[in-house]
Amino acid sequence: MNQTNHSNRLTGEREHLRMTTLLYDSIRTATTVAVLGTAALLASGHAIGPVALAAQEAPERAELTAQQARDVPDITGSTVLLARDVARLELALASGDTHAIELNDGEVLVDGARRGTYEPGSAFEQAWRDLLRNPELGATESLGGLLAAWEPPAEVSPGTSGVSAVLDAFDRYDPAAAVAPATAGQAMPDAAVDGQVTIVPRAGSLEQLGERLRELNETLGRISGEEFGLEGDFSLVVHDDYRIADGSTIEGDVALLGGTLTVDGDIEGDVLVLGGRLLLEPGSLVMGDVRSVDGEVETVGATVTGEILSLSAGERLGDRLAADIHADRSDRRPEWDYERRRDRGFFGSIARNVSRTLSDVVGTIVWIVGLTLFGAGLVYFAPGRLEAIAAEARVDVLRSFGVGLAGQLLFVPILLLLVVLIVTWLVVPFYVLAVAVAVPAGYLAVARALGESVVDRRYDLFERFNLNRQNTYYYVLNGVIVLLAPFAVAAVLQLFGSMLGFLRGLTLFLAVVLTWAAATTGFGAVILTRGGGLARDLPGFRRRRSVPLDDLRAPEPPAEDDVPGSGDATPADEATGDDDA
């Protein structure tokens, strides 16, 4: 079973649990990734656009958003994480360092170090979360002043350790206090004092996230049938409601992982929508492609210079793509391997081959039954004619084949002649009907002759299945089986798929040729015998003229003095009155 099938069997609860876990993992990962990536890339001098990851708390879902500000000397960016128990602000500084203030389940952490406590769910925490949701947090030019001016609600005692820790941490961004030495007694983290902050990454980096998104984008290309790659780096990754204001430009590609991204400005790149809603307001511009998977895209009045591609496959596709994004680096092989989409997998191919084989085998059996029933009708209603045609076909094969071939070649000209000669129009239906009956009847006569020949050889296989009965019905049955056997063999060869494709094709070709040869020979025999009316005494062929039902009668037990093999006629011969001509 391939991975896709395995994934299909996941229950909803399991899938939900997995997705929830992934989302929480993504929060932790993306936060670290954004901070590290921003710091590392800025430090290394790489040109990277604004990277934004924002988060908002939800009952069972935490999301992440980051925004970048680049024109403020001290703070170059901010990262916000809002989850059930965590509310965290990370500031990227122009020096390349970061500064993190975090409320985490009753504890205030500054750059990872415990600096105080607070009451979870208190007014202080609520005020802290309101601050982190403040849209002005994205305005980096005034961010320092905003933080420095922030105060907890009046009912919160400033003396609470957690509150003091936060206020102390913010004081460094007060322009008036920026150059002043730390106030005595302030609990500034040592690392911050030293100007160095060490954060141990849990997984990945911003580059890895971008690489993963690019791989995913290429996967989308393969799914949608066109290979395409991103023009540049992801400059904005959005996982919550976010707006690109009018007049602002995002230089690079944008990924929307959730929420609503409203665009009033311009995007100089592609937009990858993996869930959520992309709203391109009138007048906005996307100078690239918009690709959406299970997302919603509205472009009324907006300009998109590239393709607007939407792809959906129910919840499965979106979930799998999301899982691919959040997959841990150590297990980054997608659960759903798109490269193998063209391959059904081992068991899938077996199931397909078995299904096709069964279908074709059943089809062959139906043909055998149908032709045998038709032949049985001929045996019952016109035994003498069938015998005569079969005798002609067996004794004079080449002549019958030649006449049959000529009859086939002349069919259309004769038909046209009958049509052109208007007086013969009435003959046309009879002519067509006669040929339509003669071909299958001749084929069955050949089958009858072939069946008798096979039975005479007394193959062990026929003995095993008790098919060596000597009457015309069995001759027809055996003959039809032999004639159609190549089709059954070709059907069985499908079990091996393309491995034996050539052999199957060859078998099918031989089967068709055999069928055509039998039909042609039979058709010729019909013509030569005038539809079986001209019965000839042919040497070596047993004519069966008795009532066919006699064939079904159980043979009489031999008399005591009638020893089998003594050279007398067999019971079957006696019952049918056969005699060798």
Add this chain to the structure above:
Amino acid sequence: MRSPRAGTRSTRCILSFATLVLTAAGPLAAQSAEWYEMSSRRQTDGIERLEVDVEYAVGRLDVGPVDADLLYQLDLRYDARRFEPIRHWNAADGTGHLRLRFDTEDGDLDIDDFDDVGSDELGALTLGLSRDVPTRLSLGVMATEARLQLGGVALERFVFRTGASEASIEFDAVNPVRMDRLELAAAAADFRASGLGSARFDRLEFVGAVGDVRLDFSGDWEGSAEAEINMGLGALRLIFPRALGVRIAKRGILTSFESVGFDEVDGAYRTPNWDSASSRLDLSIRAGFGDIDVTFVD
């Protein structure tokens, strides 16, 4: 000597194996389909001419006009386990080229793969084209049910080839641009085209192998045109507006042609208004075996 029950035992073994295989294969076969829905569209930004080449094998095909600001819109529903859409787009010198093809898992399309598939399981393709941007459209369809509502679509050239399918083409609104060539080919199909006068073609070529064909030349005629029809075996029904001057040159002795409403002039058949009609259709018919039925409508 072999036991008479040996054959029975063998038969039972075979039947048991077949039952086992059927039981195992059933659930696997049941989850074979994986439906994708894909929508692709582009705005007309910067594109002055469009060339579209689509080959669609099985399923339902619908073609029609799209909203004003769109160059094209392509909505596709397909079984990802059977097909892989291959799209290609490029634009140069103001001309956009869109190609859409389908590949199967084996790399080759085998109609036998779909013998056991119902028509509602074959997917669908809806193609919308601009009313404003002159378009050269080439459609090749096989075992499909094709419904082409091309009224209003700016078709500069249209080539339609269909295999064993049921196809209908309708021009219920005037083509905004002149069509230099309209090529239709139907192998073994129930083929119907109506409103051909609104297509504004200069030349029409139709090739039909076997099947019933109905070509309705009514519509809003502007100017004159010529047409060539090649029929193999089947019935050809032609419908002309009375105001249109029609001249028919027919070849094929095995094809009946009722010439009521025509005057025979120089071996060809002309409507009495041939000399006075503002729009004329000069039609050449070569038919193998069948009937040609002509109807005039107001």
